[in-house]
Amino acid sequence: xxxxxxxxxxxxxxxxxxxxxxxxxxxxxxxxxxxxxxxxxxxxxxxxxxxxxxxxxxxxxxxxxxxxxxxxxxxxxxxxxxxxxxxxxxxxxxxxxxxxxxxxxxxxxxxxxxxxxxxxxxxxxxxxxxxxxxxxxxxxxxxxxxxxxxxxxxxxxxxxxxxxxxxxxxxxxxxxxxxxxxxxxxxxxxxxxxxxxxxxxxxxxxxxxxxxxxxxxxxxxxxxxxxxxxxxxxxxxxxxxxxxxxxxxxxxxxxxxxxxxxxxxxxxxxxxxxxxxxxxxxxxxxxxxxxxxxxxx
Amino acid sequence: xxxxxxxxxxxxxxxxxxxxxxxxxxxxxxxxxxxxxxxxxxxxxxxxxxxxxxxxxxxxxxxxxxxxxxxxxxxxxxxxxxxxxxxxxxxxxxxxxxxxxxxxxxxxxxxxxxxxxxxxxxxxxxxxxxxxxxxxxxxxxxxxxxxxxxxxxxxxxxxxxxxxxxxxxxxxxxxxxxxxxxxxxxxxxxxxxxxxxxxxxxxxxxxxxxxxxxxxxxxxxxxxxxxxxxxxxxxxxxxxxxxxxxxxxxxxxxxxxxxxxx
Numbered sequence: 001x002x003x004x005x006x007x008x009x010x011x012x013x014x015x016x017x018x019x020x021x022x023x024x025x026x027x028x029x030x031x032x033x034x035x036x037x038x039x040x041x042x043x044x045x046x047x048x049x050x051x052x053x054x055x056x057x058x059x060x061x062x063x064x065x066x067x068x069x070x071x072x073x074x075x076x077x078x079x080x081x082x083x084x085x086x087x088x089x090x091x092x093x094x095x096x097x098x099x100x101x102x103x104x105x106x107x108x109x110x111x112x113x114x115x116x117x118x119x120x121x122x123x124x125x126x127x128x129x130x131x132x133x134x135x136x137x138x139x140x141x142x143x144x145x146x147x148x149x150x151x152x153x154x155x156x157x158x159x160x161x162x163x164x165x166x167x168x169x170x171x172x173x174x175x176x177x178x179x180x181x182x183x184x185x186x187x188x189x190x191x192x193x194x195x196x197x198x199x200x201x202x203x204x205x206x207x208x209x210x211x212x213x214x215x216x217x218x219x220x221x222x223x224x225x226x227x228x229x230x231x232x233x234x235x236x237x238x239x240x241x242x243x244x245x246x247x248x249x250x251x252x253x254x255x256x257x258x259x260x261x262x263x264x265x266x267x268x269x270x271x272x273x274x275x276x277x278x279x280x281x282x283x284x285x286x287x288x289x290x291x292x293x294x295x296x297x
Numbered sequence: 298x299x300x301x302x303x304x305x306x307x308x309x310x311x312x313x314x315x316x317x318x319x320x321x322x323x324x325x326x327x328x329x330x331x332x333x334x335x336x337x338x339x340x341x342x343x344x345x346x347x348x349x350x351x352x353x354x355x356x357x358x359x360x361x362x363x364x365x366x367x368x369x370x371x372x373x374x375x376x377x378x379x380x381x382x383x384x385x386x387x388x389x390x391x392x393x394x395x396x397x398x399x400x401x402x403x404x405x406x407x408x409x410x411x412x413x414x415x416x417x418x419x420x421x422x423x424x425x426x427x428x429x430x431x432x433x434x435x436x437x438x439x440x441x442x443x444x445x446x447x448x449x450x451x452x453x454x455x456x457x458x459x460x461x462x463x464x465x466x467x468x469x470x471x472x473x474x475x476x477x478x479x480x481x482x483x484x485x486x487x488x489x490x491x492x493x494x495x496x497x498x499x500x501x502x503x504x505x506x507x508x509x510x511x512x513x514x515x516x517x518x519x520x521x522x523x524x525x526x527x528x529x530x531x532x533x534x535x536x537x538x539x540x541x542x543x544x545x546x547x548x549x550x551x552x553x554x555x556x557x558x559x
Contacts, residue, residue, distance in 0.1 A: 185381030
């Protein structure tokens with residue numbers, strides 16, 4: 001039983017890390033209806049920029065705001081240069097544009113900072129927390145716990161921001177109906193700029209945590225693939241959906257690996273989340289928390 | 298009509314406006330004025346250019362010729378955002394609400410331009426952002442009471458019946474405290490009771506807040522009952538302008554509606 005809880009908690013904590021990446025997708029999808037394929041690359045870009053700056057002698061607390069500024073500016077630049085010219089184009093064009101963008105950013109980041117694999121130290125060790133191990137006999141990673149807390153705070157703040165402030169409401173309004181949003185006096189372009197800037201900031205947090213865990217390297221862009229089943233499960237436009245989806249995926253993939261894995265020879269962690277997401281799609285096409293598709297005939 | 302309000306000077310002046318889409322002339326040399334605190338109707342058969350006229354006033358379309366003067370300021374190259382910030386609110390013929398959002402949130406978006414707290418203040422929810430949110434929430438609650446939609450406050454708009462959605466859209470427009478309210482067929486598709494309610498709300502809004510209203514409507518009975526003055530369009534041209542009685546006796550209007558032997 002103790003082993004079960006260890007696996008479960010480990011899974012939930014890594015699930016929060018998936019949520020963090022999924023959140024970046026949700027933000028942009030919610031406000032502009034664009035599925036931002038470049039989100040994974042933005043995570044990589046943020047981590048690489050941070051590491052690059054620290055290698056040039058900046059301390060952690062200097063590099064953090066500097067990278068934040070870079071990511072916000074990057075977000076604003078993407079909105080301005082890539083998406084604004086494509087306003088009112090079909091969704092698929094916007095999606096294709098973000099694919100192109102992801103290649104551009106991958107290349108750019110590696111031209112500037114090089115292609116070698118680097119370590120990233122955020123000062124939290126990946127080791128069991130002593131007093132939990134003593135008291136409950138459970139091995140819980142300190143790093144996982146801190147990462148989960150950071151992600152939880154960020155998610156709570158964003159959920160509040162979306163539901164309780166003018167700009168949050170304006171974001172949802174813009175996502176729903178551009179024409180109506182303009183008529184009530186919501187400045188579309190300002191709102192999109194804000195969303196991309198916030199998505200850049202979220203990518204930074206995800207980049208730091210994932211970079212610290214897996215090392216900063218090109219493969220970091222693939223964390224986006226982990227976010228896909230989370231998005232399918234939780235619903236593309238729901239911030240709470242991203243968090244709950246992440247928890248379910250994280251916990252279930254670890255449990256499946258440990259308990260079902262031996263029966264089929266192991267290695268099911270990689271594909272189990274997708275199967276789970278597909279099963280959910282069969283019953284709820286909009287995901288668990290997605291906005292209900294309401295049709296009137 | 299109500300004794301409380303008195304019709305003031307001209308608030309909106311439409312002067313010789315022409316609008317064409319390629320070869321199709323939607324509006325030709327249309328001129329009329331709207332006075333402060335009045336309810337002005339634009340009527341006409343299908344395709345007469347009524348909605349186009351509203352879209353010109355609201356900045357969705359830019360006319361090729363003619364000028365629009367709102368509160369003494371001539372407008373050029375205006376877009377819907379400019380219109381909203383200068384005090385023009387509107388509803389749409391096909392209801393343009395934010396379907397996934399609750400009634401309350403929809404109406405709160407109407408107060409968007411009245412809220413000034415910056416992005417950072419809102420992000421960390423301090424000082425002005427918090428106070429502003431509460432103040433504006435109170436205003437919105439007053440509008441909700443006024444339009445008698447308290448019971449659906451938390452319902453996502455997409456789930457509401459058509460008539461109620463129209464009422465929510467009116468509430469969102471009112472939330473902006475507009476100087477000029479444009480209503481595009483506020484009673485289309487409603488049953489008799491819903492129509493009566495909507496008439497009452499339009500009259501109450503006008504009487505209580507003194508809001509100037511321009512509305513498009515097909516139901517002649519409604520128009521004749523609640524409007525001070527009426528503009529009649531046909532094939533993009535103005536064929537009549539005046540109080541209900543004058544319009545009733547206007548031969549061009551009768552011909553446009555009933556057809557004329559050629």
